[in-house]
Amino acid sequence: MHTLFEEFDDYATRHSADEPALLKELDRETHRRTTQPRMLSGHFQGRILSMLSKLVNPKAILEIGTFTGYAALCLAEGLAEGGTLDTIDVNEELYDLQRTFFDKSPWGEQITQHLGSALDIIPALGKKFDLVFIDADKENYPNYWEMIVPLMNKGGVILSDNVLWSGKVLQEVKANDKSTRILVEYNKMVKEDPRVETVLLPIRDGLTVSRVK
Template identity: 50%
Template sequence: MEFLKQELEDYVNAHTSNESDTLAELNRQTHIKVLQPRMLSGHLQGRTLSMFSKMIRPKRILEIGTYTGYSAICLAEGLDEDGMLLTLDVNYELEDMVNEYINKAGYSNKIKMIVGDAMEIVPTLDLDFDLVFIDADKTNYSNYYDLLIKDLPSGSIIIADNVLWSGKVIAPTKKNDKDTEALKIFNQKIQDDPRVENVLMPIRDGLMVIRKK
């Protein structure tokens, strides 16, 4: 995921607003205690998500893929006063850690976590979301999108993470590399969908920002 020279990345981070103390602690604890800490959004991407949310001022946010809750807290920073964020994750082992830091961040009344399979949960939801963040299993990105796009309101925003996949999306797909192939298909699906407009932003591992027309 190192698309910038380290010196330039350091400069970018030095000229980006700081994460909160709670987020900094969560960042550290994720790296210490949890497998695959590179899955965490981190400083730059977290501030980007927070900025998007503050510009949109959503009343309802859906997040698919909670991990340790860092991105959920960042997105919640821009919620409308009476807003709510629903975050879904299949990993029950992280639920206590997620809720601990949601409480520390002061969002226990604004963020609700549901543990379970998003492919089963999303069809049961009222999809009146202003903002959706997808950061879960890559092989289901297109499936999540298909579940959402028909019923999301006009003007809603979907942001999908990891769409550059460490640059693998521009290389020939290796045999049995299902994640890379799925992301290539997803990126092209978005590009070809006349219902939306989109920008692929090379922030960290790539954010696909999608606006429903």
């Protein structure tokens, strides 16, 4: 069913910055080579990620959940000169596709891929971050949050994706729906965390922006 919200979304996309050619190509490859292309950030959200990154102008970005690398490339657009982006995923089958498009971009040498558990990899990086994008397994969102906040530089920004979870956060949570239950708890936890100030944006599947005090 086509809704008025979808019409607003289409209008917003048409009146936002154009999608870069490299990202259009990656979008096509994602639809061709993966079974869940809807996981892609896409044109409109991608331009939002790019804009937020440019406003922060981060020296160090962390992404949890790479998928095919679309969001990473959007975030990289705002990197400060000499800045770095570390992106973590568990799916080694997409590693080469990610690398191909990273290397086609101006930021290939600044982007480092990591395979494995983010909870194991993040402490080993030995870094503090200016911008973090959480877009991985929902059941670990609270664990990622508690690990990341102490690693943020003052004024740093944490972005949490899929926080509306297809509207399930507004419905009665089914007993066996662990992901929705944890996201409901996560949204409350983030909003009430005194270390940050937070706004939840109803963009696509929900994007929370949290600024570290």
